[in-house]
Amino acid sequence: MLIIGCDIGSEMHYARAIDTRGRELSRKAFAFSNTAEGFASVKAWMLELAAANDKKQIVLGLEPTGHYWFCLTAWLVANGISVVQVNPYAVKQTKELEDNSQLKDDRKDPKLIANLVKDGNYGMPYLPEKVYADMRRLSMFRDQLTEDRIRCLNRLHRELTICFPEYKDALGKVDGAFAMELLKAAPFPEDLKEIGTEGIREIWKGAKLRGRGYSRAGEILRYAEQSVGLKDGAGISKEAVKWFAEKILELDRKLSDVEAELSDRCRAVPAAENLLEIPGIGRNILSGILSEIGDISRFDDAKEIQKLSGLGLVACSSGKHKGETKISHRGRKRLRYWLFQAAKSAVVHAEEFRRLHEYYTTRRDNPLKKMQSLIVIACKLLRIIFTILRDGTKYDAARMLNDIRRIEKQAVPAVA
Template identity: 25%
Template sequence: MQPVVGVDVAKGSSVVQAFTRRNEPYGKLESISHGDSGFERLGELLAELQARMAIAPVVILEATGHYHRGLVAYLERSGWTHFIVNPLQSKRAKGTQLRKVKTDAADAWHLADMYYRGDVLPHRTWDETFTELQHVTRQHEFVTGMFVQAKLNARALLEQVFPAYEEIFYALFSVTSLSVLERCLEGDDGDLVETIQACAGKSRSRRWVDEKARRLREILLDWRAQPRSQSQTVALSGMVSLLLSFTEQLSDLEKQMNELAFDLPEVELVKSIPGIGDKLAAAIVAEVGDVGQFEGAKQLVAYAGLDPGIFSSGKFTATSSRITKRGSKRLRRSLYLAVQCGIRGSTNKRIREYYDKKRKEGKPYKVVVIACANKLLHHVYAILSKKQPYRN
């Protein structure tokens, strides 16, 4: 029987237990650090086990956020066979035991036992470009969320500190508007024309720039004469600097996203679907990865967590059920947004027709949008598997 090493991954370290065969541990339980010395010790243990059993051992570990990635990178570099177990599957398998035990040692033992029972299947693997794109799109989503919260806070402060400024620029949170506001709050408003022209560039005429500068001078005279909270002024200045920093970060992330997407033909294929632009296409492809890993569209739908849960017991069968939500929440969110873009203005005629049909049947809005997301994901699977663009 093949030797197995069960690894319970934690932050900064992992608990390792080797087995020569089922329920026969080899050596003592060890804790290794996620560094060169720890990985070197793991390599020594694996080599020792291979020499003793005359067969390469298999490493079983659980996906644990980002903590397992350093260990997985070492195993891939060293050429050791490893399997990454879905935490949901691991937790369900533990539920078959009568005793309730939760320790690192028990988890490492349990992971190895799952392999011996035949419950472990090969994990998803894909090209490094997909992984890099996934990192960038997820970071973009994270920074965008903070950017939105920062804008809400900045607007609330602006309404209390400098309410008249909102009438100057239509795009209040554009780089031009934020840069000018930053100069005004700092009291450095000597040459507003040059400041506005430098930020706006050639996109605006000289007449537009002069008009903005004139209106700014007028409201600044009244603003300086009025009493205001110094602490709120400082807070607003800090939020403006933060917004400019977020804008720059998002610009850099979008540039990286476009560079990575250029090397992936799948992004262009997904973009051929009406209602899906650069960012949504990149996010969908990053979360789906290599579509060849899915046996069919239904498996991809299950991976996205858009498949309905089934509940039946005896003579009872549930007539209505919610989606499982056990897959990638980022993929679900991207598809939800893509459907909203597609039905708005009938951009995607097929999805719009399907949406209208379900609404006429009396289905609630969110139920219909989720059904459309399911259908859209079938379209995504079809164009990626056939490598052909979307056709109306």
């Protein structure tokens, strides 16, 4: 077997070759670009080394760096080259074993990666396909849009704090429909005093808003008349506020479209509709979980997904010292986030999970803190999701409670 270690970069990749005994077969690191020509050149280089050293199989190991390894992996697999990946943390921890030096560069790392593959410290890469690829991209796009919205809202708060410090009391929910329409037209005290109460209502009528917001027009004007906000530079700040308000509304519309499309993709996943029967698991949470898990058939057990999400339990103990057990936090943070959101929502909306949460936090032996209990419930939800997706079964609250392992005779109250 010819083992290739590859260090991934944004534009250039570096590869070195060893055999199964750890002997280096390449004279130096082979550099190739992140293009079709570069991929073809490294394939020719690998085949030449394999022929010269009578190797029948080629395995390329790489350290997954951001998103730069996606195209290379897909191209190599399509061209018959086996690809595995090593944990970046393992590369970091073993870098001094090579030459007792803290040096880390693009020519040293490939050999470290190749040696890790030789020793069996690798995993199989996974690139989502078909509907799972669409869901992964849509989910990441939704997260990016949400981050942009939060960023714009924070900057909007900054401008309002300077020129209209009383805006929270005056407008209430700043990103609400009534407040947004007002911010686009007359965001600051001088503007509000100029148009008066009727002008404020006309802005809302022009936007065809309905509700009880019209009754706040007089109160908003009173706050504007008593404002202590700065007037110098208010003209430029006004333009900024208008732009941020329009951007937030635009992002809201796009988010709505993306979430609708993501929900449609979820329906194509077998047994996904059965998961919506779990109280508290809505389409947004479900789409986030499924997009991060991908094809469920690649997992043999729910514990594999638990480890992937960073919810696996770890403890540091030595001799008489017993360290605190906590989750590893190593894995897909978005999957961990959505599972935690699912746990919180289930505790609020599902009677069985609320009672389970109460049991974990009040049991006589080893009661858990609220956060610990939510983590346990998130792992329980993960096992339920895995079983439903794998077997296509229906959610059964009574069965879920009966499966709980109790460390004492204190029982979980039955669900009526």
